[in-house]
Amino acid sequence: MSLRIAIPDMISPSYFPVIAAVELGFFAAEGLDAKVELVFPVAEAYEKLRDGVVDFVGGSAHAPLYAFDGWRGCKLICALSQNMYWFLVVRADLPARRGDLGAVRGLRIGAAPGPVDGLRRMLTDAGIDPDADLEIGAVPAAAGGGVSFGVAAAQALVTGELDGFWANGMGAEVAVQAGTGRVVVDARRGDGPPGSVDYTFPAFVTTDQRIDEDPKQVAAAVRAIVAAQRALLAEPHRATEAACPHFPQHETDLIAELIARDAPFYDPAISPPKVRALCEFAHGIGILPVADVPYESVVAARFRSEWAS
Secondary structure, three states: OOEEEEEOOOOOOOOHHHHHHHHOOHHHHOOOOEEEEEOOOHHHHHHHHHOOOOOEEEEEOOHHHHOOHHHOOEEEEEEOOOOOOOEEEEEOOOOOOOOOHHHHOOOEEEEOOOHHHHHHHHHHHOOOOOOOOOEEEOOHHHOOOOOOHHHHHHHHHHHOOOOEEEEOHHHHHHHHHHOOEEEEEEHHHOOOOOOHHHOOOEEEEEEHHHHHHOHHHHHHHHHHHHHHHHHHHHOOOHHHHHHOOOOOHHHHHHHHHHHHHHHHHOOOOOOHHHHHHHHHHHHHOOOOOOOOOOHHHHEOHHHHHHHOO
């Protein structure tokens, strides 16, 4: 039986090491039959993990808390990459400068459930009221299954449904190359307010039950992810091959360049400072009762050796 791995956005660089680990044969090399599937939004992906419908999730590191109260029942087993990884893009005709969050006042911004947590906190930390100073909502085309949020958001700029969006790097690139959008914040590279780079990150997650019952399988899955990260860092062009079964042609043509940009962040390690920042963020947005959570309650430290394997 295939291992089922859920990710909340398919046509995206955000969780691409999972796609590459499956499509480039790194799971198979570990003796694992695995497939990747789209489950949107991210909270639903983690609910399916909790309920045993899927075996692993590649998703936002803070979002397990929507399905696993206080981290009970799941663990982060490695990072897919480092730092908060979304982009704030606005219409190209607006006089917005890079890093100028004030430019979103009065705008209609699309953001997906889960990622919107990072946007709202970032705006609050910049002195902008996310409920009063702008309108944050969904992208209607992305509400159904099988639609990539970032690509749908980029299209919404063209149709005038949105003035901007907070989404993955593919959506940002599509909008910028089309001349319809401009990047205001690249969160991963520090355009947001101090500390925002560490709110969350993309993580690979499974249940405590799976860890307890089959730790060798979990260790093998982590090694597959790490091998994919290293392969993409060494040869970003391999992303094109991995994307072919899942991406439309235009986005397939773009993915290798995006992966080349992101690959320096492909470090599977999850450090104690990252966990402290993650828990402080989760507590601040109201999904974790206390900010002071032991590292071992969040991360399955037993797999740290696989991070360096």
